[in-house]
Amino acid sequence: MVDFELSPEQLQVRSLARRFAREVVLPRAAQWDREERYPHEEVAAAAELGLLNLGVPSDLGGSGMGMLDEAIVAEEIGYACMGFYTILMASDLGITPLLLAGTREQRERFLRPLTSGARLAAFALSEPDNGSDAAALRTRAVLDDHEVTLSGSKMWISNGAEAEWTVVFATTDPALGHRGVVAVVVERGTPGVQTRPIHGKLGQRCAPTAELVFDDVRVPRANLIGAVGEGFSLAMRTLDRTRVPVAAGSVGVAQRALDEATSYAHERQAFGAPIARLQAIQFKLADMAIGLETARLATWRAAWLVDRGRPDAAASAIAKCYASDVAFRAAEEALNVHGGYGYVDEYPVAKLMRDVKLNQIYEGTNEVMRLVIARALMR
């Protein structure tokens, strides 16, 4: 059965997230962007409302949201500020490997503490020399009976310096390819970990990004998540899920672009009337609406599959790729509707475009998404 009606609980979640996004996040987002400032107080406020670490199950003190619920929240937050979205949802990316493969003891130890206050997790897969070819990672993990020793470095890590702990993917032997990969939790403050903030990003400037350098970092073997050699498939299974909220955040940006463009088109006069009367503008708005509606459908379907226990790599990749392409195009068209005003900070559309560019790149580039989709077709 197909049902497009949200449940009363989902409508409640949406209205909570919408109010927070529009009253707290949206009015401050431009300033955070200008100052490249991490919004401590607002992240704490989101945590207070239960909008952080959405996937932590209720038996561990969390919200225990399903993927469609997460998508609903992600869309609302993405509407207000994609950088703020990344702070919140990169934490859900960090907790997902534990949800999938953590033992009861590991979940208690790492997930429960995240439910009090503004505590973040992070996920470290990419490296300075390895992004799309994730199986070629070079960070080394040497295992003995009691400890794992890590050396190497991880790049582009959202929340890397702020997180309470980070799931780090490393190899026990590069010659084993993906079969040598392990996933291990590294807590903040562990000796030998250096964090280097990355500055100068085009967009999402309130979301902190770091390089993490590991110099003979020793953690208990009890921090290994899942079996030795299964780290790569754990990373892939994680991303099959977390690409859905990326799609949803993109849908939020597409909706915002359409709203901003529509409102400006009514306000701006040219040739003796509001430009909203011009078919050239109307067609742009109509194309944005087509993209928005279809991207939301693809996103909700991918979320629905996750919630049914049937996460689908291709469905998530289609949603993430399509929604982020639609959102980038919508932001660009919103800028075109604004003309010269769209190109400066006075209106929010330039920031929408700068911010959403990253959605086409992170959690797997849209080229990798097409690879995932094509491989599913060839099977």
Ligand code: COS
């Ligand atoms: N779920 C579970 N297992 C998966 C999987 C998935 N979605 N995708 C692949 N695997 C498993 C395969 O089954 C295979 O295991 P076996 O050999 O035991 O069968 C193994 O992983 C290797 O798969 P594959 O050969 O397809 O891997 P590739 O090295 O060709 O890499 C891509 C595949 C490119 C899709 C992968 O490297 C990728 O997703 N890269 C992008 C990484 C990314 O998103 N980075 C962003 C970091 S977070 S901001």
